[in-house]
Amino acid sequence: MIGFCPGCGTALGEASFVQEFWSGTDRHFLCWCASCRLMCTVVIGALVGTEPEH
């Protein structure tokens, strides 16, 4: 999971929102930061091999 805001670096704590979803072979994390209010999506395309089995 993404623990820090890619925009302002603040910890994505209680009030923030982090939601994982999948798009093709990529793992996406939609992040909304309650400190700077940035909404962005972190895409972990190169790390697909670390995806747990499910």
Next chain:
Amino acid sequence: MLSAEKNERLTRVGPGTPMGELLRRYWWPVATHDMATRVPVKRRLLGENLVLYRDGGGTVGLLAEQCPHRRAALWLGCTEEVGLRCGYHGWRFDASGSCLEQPGEPADSTFKDRISATAYPVQELGGLIFAYLGPLPAPELPRYDLFVWDDAWRDIGHAELPCNFVQVMENSVDPYHVEWLHGRYGNFLKELGGSGPLPVVGKKHVKVAFEVFEHGILKRRVLEGHTEEDEDWRVGHPLVFPHMLRVGAAGLATFQIRVPIDDENTWHVWYQTYRPEGGAPPRSDIPVYEVPLRDERGEYLRDYVDGQDIVAWITQGRISDRTKEHLGRSDLGVILLRKLYAEQMDAVARGEDPLCTYREPHEVIDLPMEKDKFGSAVEFRQLWTRESSIRYSPIKDEIFELFGDPVPAWA
């Protein structure tokens, strides 16, 4: 997936929880008009036990269930000309919670002036009784169009669903389910039963879009065989934040209202208006009906559109375990809704009014909705009057007559 902590935050509605605090900033239907009578009844909203009554003077009151004296339930009580009298020792309370009488206390006692029952503001509108459980001053009760039109017929269906309200709301930003749950699964059941498929709901989604706007989330879709010129895309229809879906087509406009009873139960209200071109003939009653969940064998009913939705919601579990889900691109509407709840919880924590708070008196709030839905108003009405909870309405036949739509070939 969503972390366990975020799922808790999203789904807990009791006092003191972030979602509970957000939801307490809104007026909620707590009952249909026929439930408030001289006989007090128990209701439960946002995890709080309540007692609803209408006193002899016609005033509707909503009090916390337990009497402040020795905590007997106030539904064990009798309504008087003014207020509700606890059945145990006769203490009497008015709708503001003031204690008017303590029969057993000395005549000169001022004890009653220092006692009050927990009371919540209520208002009647459009056949529903709305309650506000949040901090005062309460905002205005939003006068959404369907609640106030004076040239429409109405009826109200309702049922208690054994699941959290968020999974029901998520269904309203999940357009793809229509072509599968209703278009494929629903038609699969019809095939097995020997009848033909429903038209309309099987159409494939070519494109969907969601946009946060002043009333919540506006949804648009393009279905196969249609274009961006069609109203499904140009107009769309809203999820009204935080608790309703607006759905319908010309003359038939409805709300699905999702009222959290507590973390694990939802009171679902199907609120219909019928208003053909030029208005409906005058009618003062608003019939109320219960929507059954199971057939005579105890199986969940799923041979109609609303039944299919209900079973999809309930089978996700009392509170869907979102740590085990796998969302894809087709779930972006669901993700947007969760993010909107998170953002609005944060707004409340910072002392702001959340989305859809109305502080100014107003006549009516008009909401957008397609006239020609899924390509045709008539086809949609033919479908919806037969395949939604309306099939249980006591005035169903009068509604068919009111619109005069031909009986569809598939019916």
